[in-house]
Amino acid sequence: MAPFPLFRWAAAVGILVWTATGTAPHSISDWFTANFPWLLVAGVLTLAPEVVRIEFGGLKMELLRETREDVKALSQQINQLQVQQASASASTSVHQYFHDAAAAARVAADVKRGEETEAVPAKDINWDAMLKAALDNLPSSRTGWQPASRPSSNPEPGSNVET
Amino acid sequence: MSTAPTSDSTVASDVLVAQTVLDRLSKLAEADPEKAEAVAQAIQSVGRVPAATIRIDLPDGPRGAKYMALAPSDPDAPVIIYRSLIPGVDQQVPGWLVTALLSPTEYQRYREAERTGLLDDPAFQKLMLAGLGAAAIAWLLSRSGKPV
Numbered sequence: 001m002a003p004f005p006l007f008r009w010a011a012a013v014g015i016l017v018w019t020a021t022g023t024a025p026h027s028i029s030d031w032f033t034a035n036f037p038w039l040l041v042a043g044v045l046t047l048a049p050e051v052v053r054i055e056f057g058g059l060k061m062e063l064l065r066e067t068r069e070d071v072k073a074l075s076q077q078i079n080q081l082q083v084q085q086a087s088a089s090a091s092t093s094v095h096q097y098f099h100d101a102a103a104a105a106r107v108a109a110d111v112k113r114g115e116e117t118e119a120v121p122a123k124d125i126n127w128d129a130m131l132k133a134a135l136d137n138l139p140s141s142r143t144g145w146q147p148a149s150r151p152s153s154n155p156e157p158g159s160n161v162e163t
Numbered sequence: 164m165s166t167a168p169t170s171d172s173t174v175a176s177d178v179l180v181a182q183t184v185l186d187r188l189s190k191l192a193e194a195d196p197e198k199a200e201a202v203a204q205a206i207q208s209v210g211r212v213p214a215a216t217i218r219i220d221l222p223d224g225p226r227g228a229k230y231m232a233l234a235p236s237d238p239d240a241p242v243i244i245y246r247s248l249i250p251g252v253d254q255q256v257p258g259w260l261v262t263a264l265l266s267p268t269e270y271q272r273y274r275e276a277e278r279t280g281l282l283d284d285p286a287f288q289k290l291m292l293a294g295l296g297a298a299a300i301a302w303l304l305s306r307s308g309k310p311v
Contacts, residue, residue, distance in 0.1 A: 097281070100273075100276040100279070101276065101286075101291075102294075103269055103273055103276065104272070104273050104277075104282060104291065105290055105291045105293075105294035105295070106294070107219065107265060107269060107273045108219060108220075108221060108291050108294070108295060109295055109297075110183075110262075110264075110265065111224075111230070111244055111263045112221055112224065112295055112298065112299070113183045113263075113298065113302055114181035114244075114260075114261070114262030114263045115181070115221070115224055115262055116302070117181050117182040118181075119181050119260055120179065120180050120182065120185065121180075122178035122206060122261075125180065125185070127207070130185070130192065130203075131192045131196060131199055131200060133189075
């Protein structure tokens with residue numbers, strides 16, 4: 001609403017009353033002609049703010065509409081991005097899940113096979129012979145390696161294991 | 164962490180090695196002798212050096228089995244999985260049974276599955292049962308001499 005409506009309309013009515021009492025008209029046209037400037041002022045005073053309000057309101061509505069459209073477009077983009085991210089994340093999670101699940105199942109199967117087969121005492125195994133036998137099957141270009149000496153009573157393996 | 168028995172001999176007399184582990188070690192020796200040597204040394208040190216516990220739940224495995232993981236000195240060599248021998252299950256006690264060798268990648272992936280709680284997932288447990296069944300069938304077929 002335009003500002004000060006009561007004041008404006010009171011002012012307009014006051015002008016009309018003042019012009020009507022100040023100059024007793026012989027006819028409407030005479031009165032209208034004589035008081036035209038004041039009527040114009042009253043009309044402007046009454047209508048101009050409304051016109052301005054309507055224009056301003058229209059501009060405001062237009063800005064509001066554009067803003068809402070922008071917000072809607074941005075919201076759609078954000079939703080689309082979120083959907084893409086969620087999809088990518090879900091895909092990665094599923095992939096990781098099955099990758100890890102498959103690895104864990106292989107480990108369990110390996111251990112299970114070890115549980116079901118015969119076991120040989122480590123002290124009865126001829127480690128050097130076993131490793132050398134494998135070496136004997138290698139091409140001559142790869143036989144530079146020789147088994148290291150047997151581990152001492154304070155062996156190195158395990159030093160990099162988390163405990 | 165395990166409490167390791169001590170031994171004065173260079174090879175712990177109470178360590179048993181599953182035949183599947185020896186087979187895999189032989190293949191590793193052909194491919195990479197240095198890694199095989201590192202694994203062999205680590206196997207002989209089982210029970211005498213600290214190792215990490217690893218949770219392996221076998222559906223019909225030995226009850227009360229607590230598995231351990233021992234990494235050889237070569238970080239690229241397979242990790243050794245073993246457990247203590249159990250009275251009533253194993254004939255020889257006390258001692259250790261080396262049951263598997265895991266590639267470092269497999270080991271890390273298993274650790275990740277363990278860390279994320281995947282092992283508690285019912286879907287995973289069904290998958291593992293199916294995998295174990297398939298592995299058991301394949302193993303039985305290979306023992307009977309039929310092609311897998």
